[in-house]
Amino acid sequence: MFPPTVAEINPGIYQLHAQSNAFGSRDALRSKLINKAEEICKNKGFDELDSNNKIVNHHTAYNSGMIIPVNTKAAILKVKCKD
Numbered sequence: 001m002f003p004p005t006v007a008e009i010n011p012g013i014y015q016l017h018a019q020s021n022a023f024g025s026r027d028a029l030r031s032k033l034i035n036k037a038e039e040i041c042k043n044k045g046f047d048e049l050d051s052n053n054k055i056v057n058h059h060t061a062y063n064s065g066m067i068i069p070v071n072t073k074a075a076i077l078k079v080k081c082k083d
Helices: 026-040
Strands: 005-010 013-021 046-063 066-081
Antiparallel strands (some): 005 013, 013 066
C-alpha cells in the first residue's frame, strides 16, 4: 500500500486518499486514512464529513503482447479538524 495523500480543500478541511493493489484490504485502507487524519489534526480530533472505501479502479496492462486486467482499490476520507 502507498502512504495516504492529503489535500487541504478549505481551511481546516482535508481530503485524504489512499490506494493499494487488489490484495489490500478495505479495513487497512480506512485505518491508514484515520491514522493520517489524526496526524494532520495533531490529535485534537476530527469530524468525518464524507468517506468512501469501496472504490475499485480497473486498468488494462499490456505485457509481451498479452492483455492483463489489473484492479486497484482506493479509499477517500474528508475530515474537518476540531479546534
